[in-house]
Amino acid sequence: MSTPRSAIIIGGGIIGLCSAYYLVQSGWEVTILDKGNLADNCSSGNAGMIVPSHFIPLAAPGMVAKGIRWMFNSKSPFYVKPSLNPKLISWGLQFIKHANDKQVNKVAPHLRDLHLLSKLLYRELAAEPQLNFGFEDKGILMLYKTAKAGVEEIHVAKQAQQLGLDVDVLNYSQVQSLEPHTELNIKGAVHYRCDAHIYPNALVTQLTAYLKAKGVNIQTNCTVTNFTAGNNHIDSVNTSSGNFSADLVVMTGGAWMPELAKKAGMNIPVMPGKGYSFMVDNADKKIVHPSLLLEARVAITPMNGKVRIGGTMEIAPVNSKINMNRVQGIVNAVPDYYPDYQVKLPQVKDVWYGFRPCSPDGLPYIGYSEKWSNLIVAGGHGMMGLGLAPATGKLVAELASQSALSTGISAFDPNRFN
Ligand SMILES: Cc1cc2nc3c(=O)[nH]c(=O)nc-3n(C[C@H](O)[C@H](O)[C@H](O)COP(=O)(O)OP(=O)(O)OC[C@H]3O[C@@H](n4cnc5c(N)ncnc54)[C@H](O)[C@@H]3O)c2cc1C
Incomplete structure (x- = not known):
């Protein structure tokens, strides 16, 4: 049996939770670091629409x-x-x-495919016996x-x-x-x-409980303050509760992503x-x-x-x-x-x-950072983050495991504003 690979996810909003869900499914050991309590972000009180x-x-x-x-x-x-x-x-x-119009026509099929994948995955998630989120x-x-x-x-x-x-x-x-x-x-x-809809508060609490039961280490009130890096690689994530290391780092972070990205020397406008x-x-x-x-x-x-x-x-x-x-x-x-x-x-x-x-072009960021070989960025979903979370999480896990991607991500390159 191969040794499980380890991942740190920064941010326990819906994008971080879904990334954890699919990483665990692919055999990763996951730690989530969040500066809050997972209920005080954008992912619970939203309108719950899958769009x-x-x-x-x-x-x-x-x-x-x-x-x-x-x-x-x-x-x-x-x-x-x-x-x-x-x-x-x-x-x-x-x-x-x-x-x-030119830009909108160019990106519309990419967004459609991401949305349709996500809706399909929501249907699968809803069939999990431990998840009942309306x-x-x-x-x-x-x-x-x-x-x-x-x-x-x-x-x-x-x-x-x-x-x-x-x-x-x-x-x-x-x-x-x-x-x-x-x-x-x-x-x-x-x-x-x-389109479809859910009760997002139930999804967030049940997914959190599900991940804990699967052994995910969730650190709340744990603010990421910096990164220790060298040789094209993030060696450790520095936080208010000490340093954490893993093979892979996934940066979510919602509206706070630009500050996190800046600490890693990247420009991700949000x-x-x-x-x-x-x-x-x-x-x-x-x-x-x-x-x-x-x-x-x-x-x-x-x-x-x-x-x-x-x-x-x-x-x-x-x-x-x-x-x-x-x-x-x-x-x-x-x-x-x-x-x-x-x-x-x-x-x-x-x-x-x-x-x-x-994000300024209305598209999410999903993909590897070109600066750090072990950093995946997932965020900037604007008004569609709840709906797009399962597809994003699945793509994060596929990127991490170097598997074939369920849908194209070229339009969502996190390095596009560098
Ligand atoms: C009124 C309203 C209605 C909406 N309706 C819908 C809808 O119907 N459908 C839909 O798809 N979307 C909707 N949205 C948008 C959706 O809610 C967001 O796109 C989504 O919740 C974003 O998820 P996230 O995980 O990226 O960010 P968040 O949920 O904000 O999570 C980011 C997390 O990162 C953590 N974090 C940030 N910085 C650090 C740090 N330095 N250290 C540690 N942790 C950190 C934060 O504490 C937070 O928990 C709506 C939004 C609003 C406001």
Whole structure:
């Protein structure tokens, strides 16, 4: 029998946990190092959507103009905090450079394949007896109220169909018949039947317990502070709880990835995209399908017997301020689409927030560092990290074990901004 190889994963968000899951499956001994408690990152309170529908990255035509317009509205769903921070300026310039049709058409098939692989793996994970995280495969409704949003979304739906995704364009009454228990005030919707959803809090806690039971060493409150390296190789990971060594290092780290990368002498641009969510009762006016309220950019997901409502994207450095104006913007949007849901402004203590790790071109980073031979980078998934986590974890394990890759990763090269 060969000796098991050892891996350190930095970051115990969903990307780190899924990487651990597939590494363990491939026979690796795994240690996860996290500066928090695994519940205080971006991976629990999100909208829980698995989204092959998101084959167009955030850096897309029209987003720059929308972003500028929305900057002057305190309740808007997208906001870039104006700043002379050089990191933000350079991130913004890269975003503008990539927000064009040519780039989007080039990367869409790569993103589609990653999403479809991930959805397939979610189905397998849901079949694990120890994991019961509310996987439901009924798609997502993109609801629109205005003709303009309808035209835009139907255009995307046609692109999705050309890419082979299972998508239906529905009129008002077709949508209403899919949601028989609650009234809808909309013009129509696109039903991305290729999408699915889960209860992410359950996935994170159960996966953590599963990994512990499989012998994964999970170190919480353990901040990675530096690396000891030489000869193209990371020799040890220095932390607030001492030094750790292994054959392989996997760097996740979510919105904090640039600081980690910098300690390893690499440039991996990521800006935090802060978003909020809260739970409301699903009551008797039950919502059956998850939805995205297109004009308002709000996500609605039935999960764990309740409904999670989430939204906003504030591009700004990590901060713990809860901007209740933006939460109010989310609250206001819900009854515009679901008149039965007269949602109250939640108390500050009931508002969750998380930082989406947003790369400037809207694509994740998955692959080996060109600087360190034993370092794999996995992160920067922005608004799609929950959905893309199993595929990312599987690819990490395949890269580590030098196995054939389940899907191509050329578009996700972590060295592309060096
Ligand atoms: C409102 C909202 C809704 C969303 N909805 C969806 C959705 O429906 N579908 C979807 O796919 N995605 C969604 N997302 C995005 C998704 O939540 C993220 O992409 C995903 O959680 C990122 O996972 P991660 O593991 O990369 O980062 P994180 O979950 O943030 O984990 C990173 C971890 O690294 C650790 N870390 C960082 N630096 C260090 C260090 N120096 N030392 C040790 N540990 C460190 C942190 O403590 C943290 O635990 C949503 C996000 C928000 C905010």
